[in-house]
Amino acid sequence: MLQNLLKRFRKEPQVQYSEPAIMNAYSRLPVSFVRGEGAQLWDATGREYLDALGGIAVTFLGHCHPKISEAISLQANKILHTSNLFHIQEQADLGAKFCAVSGMDKVFFGNSGAEANEAAIKIARLHARSKGVKQPIIITAEQSFHGRTMAALSATGSTAVQKGFAPLLDGFVHVPYNDIAAMREYADNSNVVAIMVEPIQGEGGIIVPDSGYLKALRTLCDEQGWLLIVDEIQTGMGRTGKWFAFEHEGIQPDVITCAKALGNGIPIGACAAKGAAAELISPGTHGTTFGGNPFASKIGETVIDIINQENLVEKAGKTGASLKKQLQQTLATFDHVVDIRGKGLMLGIELDKAYPELALKFLAAGLVINITGGGKVIRLLPSVMLSETQVKKIVETIRDVVSTL
Numbered sequence: 001m002l003q004n005l006l007k008r009f010r011k012e013p014q015v016q017y018s019e020p021a022i023m024n025a026y027s028r029l030p031v032s033f034v035r036g037e038g039a040q041l042w043d044a045t046g047r048e049y050l051d052a053l054g055g056i057a058v059t060f061l062g063h064c065h066p067k068i069s070e071a072i073s074l075q076a077n078k079i080l081h082t083s084n085l086f087h088i089q090e091q092a093d094l095g096a097k098f099c100a101v102s103g104m105d106k107v108f109f110g111n112s113g114a115e116a117n118e119a120a121i122k123i124a125r126l127h128a129r130s131k132g133v134k135q136p137i138i139i140t141a142e143q144s145f146h147g148r149t150m151a152a153l154s155a156t157g158s159t160a161v162q163k164g165f166a167p168l169l170d171g172f173v174h175v176p177y178n179d180i181a182a183m184r185e186y187a188d189n190s191n192v193v194a195i196m197v198e199p200i201q202g203e204g205g206i207i208v209p210d211s212g213y214l215k216a217l218r219t220l221c222d223e224q225g226w227l228l229i230v231d232e233i234q235t236g237m238g239r240t241g242k243w244f245a246f247e248h249e250g251i252q253p254d255v256i257t258c259a260k261a262l263g264n265g266i267p268i269g270a271c272a273a274k275g276a277a278a279e280l281i282s283p284g285t286h287g288t289t290f291g292g293n294p295f296a297s298k299i300g301e302t303v304i305d306i307i308n309q310e311n312l313v314e315k316a317g318k319t320g321a322s323l324k325k326q327l328q329q330t331l332a333t334f335d336h337v338v339d340i341r342g343k344g345l346m347l348g349i350e351l352d353k354a355y356p357e358l359a360l361k362f363l364a365a366g367l368v369i370n371i372t373g374g375g376k377v378i379r380l381l382p383s384v385m386l387s388e389t390q391v392k393k394i395v396e397t398i399r400d401v402v403s404t405l
């Protein structure tokens, strides 16, 4: 049945997609979703899909959450944009709520994850200046992903992502992930000013470090006077069963970055800092035209309100645990499945090798997922609005597709 569906998908696309005026940045799958509701999507031909990707960890509250749609409409009829030359009450309100849920002191809002990391990197450079360090180094991890702008790209620990863009920005070194000793080798190097890590590597293939890793990095940073920057762009906003994944380790970073789920589809990014690191940005040192405008801020605030009111951090933990358990039970005996891992609603299924057209096979079976980790890891980043029936359906579809490999 799957083979037939796949054949149909390949040979008889009912809609021909053509985008001659779009730069060739993506190799896209042959589908266009035109409508969504909760964890369901419909394509242009009316076919229904179950969405286990959530626009890459963005639509945590599902598609068209009624309270988000209402907030969008209300704010659109009030004011969209003024400028950061003026006080923006919506931004101040979102900032206060973001700090309340993250334990940070102050936040700078931009429009994306990469921009949030740019702000974090600039804060690390200002931290260096405050200590008289002229050639500052930030330590990041191999297989990390921090974004596509030049500084974020330089921080990223992937030669594939960096290929073709030399010269990269100076001041980054990459060490193996989940390896405290490798970080410790830089102890007493007076040029190092910060460590920047993902609490779970997302693009790298849902790599969960040993428990104690972040805590050890916190200790190292405290000893050395380095900033601990935690990139929560993919893990944040409740996805892993805590507001932020660093909470699993009971630590508080100096700087965190967040984006994806913060706007549930409206572009917004945040770089938040604590203590002295929160005071380094001053007028003239950083800025943005769009960032934190009334519209994006109002939606961000609504996202936080909904997560709080509907107890969704806890639900993400529970639903994720149920999904993971069922995946483990169902796929335990499958030859091609090497590992099932992750926290909350951020799960990865590692296969023994890369299989061609795997994402397309899932699409043909009606399930939207994504393949990462060198083509071997099925990545699930579903909405917290998943019902138990939908959880079962995800597991059954993965079983069906993986059993044909």
Ligand SMILES: *Cc1c(COP(=O)(O)O)cnc(C)c1O
Binding pocket: 112, 113, 114, 115, 117, 145, 146, 147, 148, 198, 202, 203, 231, 232, 233, 234, 259, 260
């Ligand atoms: C997605 C992601 C980014 C980049 O975010 P953009 O909004 O695409 O710029 C950075 N870091 C991590 C961990 C991410 O998952």
